[in-house]
Amino acid sequence: GQSLEQPSEVTAVEGAIVQINCTYQTSGFYGLSWYQQHDGGAPTFLSYNALDGLEETGRFSSFLSRSDSYGYLLLQELQMKDSASYFCAVRDLINTDKLIFGTGTRLQVFP
Amino acid sequence: DTAVSQTPKYLVTQMGNDKSIKCEQNLGHDTMYWYKQDSKKFLKIMFSYNNKELIINETVPNRFSPKSPDKAHLNLHINSLELGDSAVYFCASSHRTEASYEQYFGPGTRLTVT
Numbered sequence: 001g002q003s004l005e006q007p008s009e010v011t012a013v014e015g016a017i018v019q020i021n022c023t024y025q026t027s028g029f030y031g032l033s034w035y036q037q038h039d040g041g042a043p044t045f046l047s048y049n050a051l052d053g054l055e056e057t058g059r060f061s062s063f064l065s066r067s068d069s070y071g072y073l074l075l076q077e078l079q080m081k082d083s084a085s086y087f088c089a090v091r092d093l094i095n096t097d098k099l100i101f102g103t104g105t106r107l108q109v110f111p
Numbered sequence: 112d113t114a115v116s117q118t119p120k121y122l123v124t125q126m127g128n129d130k131s132i133k134c135e136q137n138l139g140h141d142t143m144y145w146y147k148q149d150s151k152k153f154l155k156i157m158f159s160y161n162n163k164e165l166i167i168n169e170t171v172p173n174r175f176s177p178k179s180p181d182k183a184h185l186n187l188h189i190n191s192l193e194l195g196d197s198a199v200y201f202c203a204s205s206h207r208t209e210a211s212y213e214q215y216f217g218p219g220t221r222l223t224v225t
Contacts, residue, residue, distance in 0.1 A: 030212075031212050033212045033213065037152075041218075041219075042201060042216035042217060042218050042219055043154065043201070043203075043214075043216045044216065045213045045214060045215070048212045048213060050212075085152060087154065089212070091211055091212050097166075097167075097208040097209065097211050098144075098156050098159060098167050098211060099156065099211055099212065099214065100156075101153070101154040101155070103153065104152050104153070104154075
């Protein structure tokens with residue numbers, strides 16, 4: 001089977017650092033993507049990890065450990081506008097090239 | 112400039128009706144997708160086209176029929192709508208199938224079946 005697990009909700013205050021974890025179990029794996037979705041909006045691409053390690057893009061960083069089937073998204077210097085849902089997604093290439101999305105984590109940032 | 116656009120943004124209709132959603136991308140991408148996001152925000156792929164060719168067809172009722180007249184357009188027609196079809200439908204595109212990790216989503220079409 002294929003599954004991606006994320007915490008359902010995370011809360012933090014402005015200026016803090018928060019980590020959103022993603023564990024996956026898929027029949028094929030080529031890399032882990034992260035998407036952000038504000039309420040009423042569309043998912044937007046944040047980052048992609050194909051290799052182990054940390055990828056940094058401004059205040060956001062994403063980490064992957066292929067041996068542990070685990071990744072996380074790290075958000076630093078949190079701002080109110082970061083309140084959104086965050087999805088990890090795995091490329092599945094066993095049968096077709098498609099993205100399998102995780103269950104999503106709702107991040108609420110408080111002042 | 113709108114990268115991926117969908118029409119309509121909202122669609123309210125009765126059970127048994129037939130409706131269509133249109134999608135267009137001006138990014139020059141080769142691959143387009145349809146996703147369904149349910150009330151729990153679970154995002155699931157339905158179909159994917161690469162250069163007008165169907166490459167992903169998930170377990171979707173055959174009441175749903177995608178059509179790609181050219182690689183910039185992907186439409187979704189739904190026959191005999193049911194209550195369970197109520198959801199937000201997103202169109203997306205990527206540069207090519209190998210770049211499926213980075214997809215650009217349209218604003219979504221919120222379908223409500225009464």
